[in-house]
Each structure stands twice: as structure tokens, then as C-alpha cells.
Amino acid sequence: MGETxxxxxxxxxxxxxxxxxxxxxxxxGDREFDQxxxxxxxxxxxxxxQELMKQGFNLMEKRFEQIDKRFEQVDKRFEQVDKRFExVDKRFESQRQDMNDRFARVDKQFGWVYAFLSATFVTILSGVVxxxxxxx
Numbered sequence: 001m002g003e004t005x006x007x008x009x010x011x012x013x014x015x016x017x018x019x020x021x022x023x024x025x026x027x028x029g030d031r032e033f034d035q036x037x038x039x040x041x042x043x044x045x046x047x048x049x050q051e052l053m054k055q056g057f058n059l060m061e062k063r064f065e066q067i068d069k070r071f072e073q074v075d076k077r078f079e080q081v082d083k084r085f086e087x088v089d090k091r092f093e094s095q096r097q098d099m100n101d102r103f104a105r106v107d108k109q110f111g112w113v114y115a116f117l118s119a120t121f122v123t124i125l126s127g128v129v130x131x132x133x134x135x136x
Contacts (some may be wrong), residue, residue: 008016028036
């Protein structure tokens with residue numbers, strides 16, 4: 001049972017295609033043909049839906065990337081703010097230390113003034129008491 005391969009020219013294939021298109025309704029029942037057409041339309045519609053979904057997912061992916069970039073920018077801003085706060089904290093710490101040093105110096109000065117005034121008061125008081133004792 002040898003099968004022979006038949007080669008057709010493009011013109012012959014085109015004419016066969018036209019004949020098939022003209023008579024396919026006769027060979028295949030109208031119902032089956034309509035069902036096949038509907039199946040083809042549904043498949044095409046599904047392909048379109050799939051393409052639209054892919055486009056939507058791609059757009060969402062791009063949007064997520066943009067959001068990620070914005071979050072990175074916000075993180076950088078927070079880092080900058082943290083650095084600024086560290087500088088401000090250091091400045092406040094140094095100012096507090098300066099104030100504590102000044103208060104310590106003022107306390108020492110008031111200690112010396114208090115001691116001087118106390119000694120002067122005691123001396124004057126003892127002088128006044130001495131005068132009163134001599135006069136009496």
C-alpha cells in the first residue's frame with residue numbers, strides 16, 4: 001500500500017481553499033459550522049482577554065515599581081531627617097554641658113561671695129559686740 005505524495009502549486013491550493021470555503025456548509029452541517037465559528041470567536045475573545053490581563057498586570061507591575069521607588073525616596077528623607085536630629089541632639093547636648101559648666105562656675109563664685117560676706121558679717125558683728133561690751 002504505497003502512498004504517493006502529491007505536490008500542489010500555490011494556485012491549486014488557493015483554488016482548493018476557495019472550493020472548501022464555498023462548500024463547507026454543505027459538507028459540515030450548519031449547526032456544527034455555527035458551533036465551530038462560535039468556538040473560534042470564544043477562543044479569540046479569550047486570547048484578547050488574556051492579552052488585556054497581561055497588559056493590566058504589566059501596568060500594575062510598573063506602578064508597584066514606581067511605588068517602591070517612592071518608598072525608597074521617603075526612606076532616604078527619613079534617614080536625612082534622622083541625621084539632622086542627631087546633629088540637633090549633639091548641639092543640645094553640647095549646649096547643656098556648657099550651661100552645666102557655667103552653673104558650676106557661678107555656684108563656686110557664689111560660694112566664695114557667701115564665704116566672704118559671712119566672714120565679713122561675723123567680723124563686723126564681733127566688732128560691734130566688742131564695742132558694746134566695752135561701753136557697758
